[in-house]
Amino acid sequence: MTHVNIHVVPHGNKWEVKREGNPSPISSHNLKDRAIDFGRPLAKNQGSEFVIHRKDGTIQDKDSYGKDPCPPKDKRY
Numbered sequence: 001m002t003h004v005n006i007h008v009v010p011h012g013n014k015w016e017v018k019r020e021g022n023p024s025p026i027s028s029h030n031l032k033d034r035a036i037d038f039g040r041p042l043a044k045n046q047g048s049e050f051v052i053h054r055k056d057g058t059i060q061d062k063d064s065y066g067k068d069p070c071p072p073k074d075k076r077y
Helices: 032-046
Strands: 006-011 014-019 025-029 049-053 059-064
Touching: 006 025, 006 032, 014 032, 025 032, 032 049
Parallel strands: 006 049
Antiparallel strands: 006 014, 014 025, 049 059
16 A cells, blocks of 8 residues: 655645645645644554645655655664
8 A cells, every 4th residue: 555645835824734646735724833733643644754844845854654664774862
């Protein structure tokens, strides 16, 4: 089964939670933190990647909740 990544992306003055490849948002939020709080459990439940974007659209952070065959060697604390 293929897991679809979950993204938190800016949209005007709001933040949207989207499934990768789907133009329609799952949800829309006034605050980025609220969008993150909504999207992270979805990614965890699906065992997928959770990608948080900055206001300019670049990637700020990624968290992987699936089984990674090549886990990173560095550890974040």
